Amino acid sequence: MEHAALSSAAAMFRLATWHLVGDPLPRDLPRARLLLRQSTDAGNADAAMMEVALTANGTGAPPDWASARRLLEEAAARDIEIAQKHVNLLSGMDIDAQGYPRRLPPPEKLSDTPLVHSWRNVLTADECAHLATSVLDLLGPSMVVDPRTGQQIAHPVRKSSAAVIGPTRETLPIQAIQRRLSAMTGTSVSAGEPLAILHYAPGQEYLPHVDTLPHEPNQRVMTALIYLNKGYLGGETHFPGIGLTMAGKAGDVLVFTNTQEDGSPDARSRHAGLPVRNGTKWLATRWIRNQPLDIWASRG
Numbered sequence: 001m002e003h004a005a006l007s008s009a010a011a012m013f014r015l016a017t018w019h020l021v022g023d024p025l026p027r028d029l030p031r032a033r034l035l036l037r038q039s040t041d042a043g044n045a046d047a048a049m050m051e052v053a054l055t056a057n058g059t060g061a062p063p064d065w066a067s068a069r070r071l072l073e074e075a076a077a078r079d080i081e082i083a084q085k086h087v088n089l090l091s092g093m094d095i096d097a098q099g100y101p102r103r104l105p106p107p108e109k110l111s112d113t114p115l116v117h118s119w120r121n122v123l124t125a126d127e128c129a130h131l132a133t134s135v136l137d138l139l140g141p142s143m144v145v146d147p148r149t150g151q152q153i154a155h156p157v158r159k160s161s162a163a164v165i166g167p168t169r170e171t172l173p174i175q176a177i178q179r180r181l182s183a184m185t186g187t188s189v190s191a192g193e194p195l196a197i198l199h200y201a202p203g204q205e206y207l208p209h210v211d212t213l214p215h216e217p218n219q220r221v222m223t224a225l226i227y228l229n230k231g232y233l234g235g236e237t238h239f240p241g242i243g244l245t246m247a248g249k250a251g252d253v254l255v256f257t258n259t260q261e262d263g264s265p266d267a268r269s270r271h272a273g274l275p276v277r278n279g280t281k282w283l284a285t286r287w288i289r290n291q292p293l294d295i296w297a298s299r300g
């Protein structure tokens with residue numbers, strides 16, 4: 001490829017990311033999509049992968065799973081190695097033309113109030129590794145919402161590292177996993193917050209807390225936890241109010257409700273990630289709102 005074409009592809013990719021974050025250019029999601037399209041056509045692999053993510057998650061245009069999958073397959077055919085990896089992950093999934101699972105194993109009910117269900121082995125080891133490694137470069141100290149100010153602050157309640165899989169990093173396998181969680185919980189995929197990846201080193205824990213947010217009309221009605229690995233001791237998810245302890249293995253999912261029928265926070269949903277005694281624990285958390293959430297609204 002011509003040097004000039006390559007550098008203009010890189011420049012268009014740069015412009016696209018500026019329009020996505022809204023800095024230093026105004027946020028313009030449709031314009032970002034157009035620039036990604038042009039950059040992909042000019043041979044930029046980063047643009048190609050980002051275009052797949054944004055096509056499926058409905059950034060700058062309505063969500064379009066079929067086009068996203070076609071774009072991914074085109075990228076794989078152009079020898080973009082990471083695209084081929086994602087195609088392989090998807091081909092191992094039993095999903096329909098919209099990326100939703102064709103069938104799900106039945107859950108086990110662990111509690112009625114709050115409602116708690118578990119699914120064993122509902123993600124493969126490769127899917128778990130894909131989630132855990134998708135934010136390796138971003139892992140930093142966990143933040144929580146300060147109840148007084150509503151701001152994100154580092155907080156001693158959560159002694160772990162965490163990173164959010166933002167919309168540009170939502171690979172197609174990750175979005176298929178989000179659809180799986182949506183099918184399991186009976187909630188809309190657009191009500192889910194971006195997946196958060198948590199990493200606990202030995203001695204780290206998440207002290208008892210509720211997942212509901214202070215002063216929030218669009219409440220976190222449910223939480224889905226995906227246990228991503230094995231080989232650690234301790235680290236169980238514990239609900240002191242109902243005497244429930246879940247020792248999740250790689251690929252297991254735990255889903256629980258955080259609010260009562262009238263929508264108010266349910267104190268019985270209080271839970272903790274018990275201290276990890278040995279090894280490291282990896283977890284993916286999806287907090288699910290009552291109503292659809294604009295994944296771009298709180299950014300930029």
Ligand SMILES: O=C(O)CCC(=O)C(=O)O
Nearest residue numbers: 206211236237272273285
């Ligand atoms: O680490 C755990 O088992 C609990 C995590 C948790 O409570 C959360 O992510 O909201």
Ligand SMILES: [Fe+2]
Nearest residue numbers: 209210211271
């Ligand atoms: Fe929690």
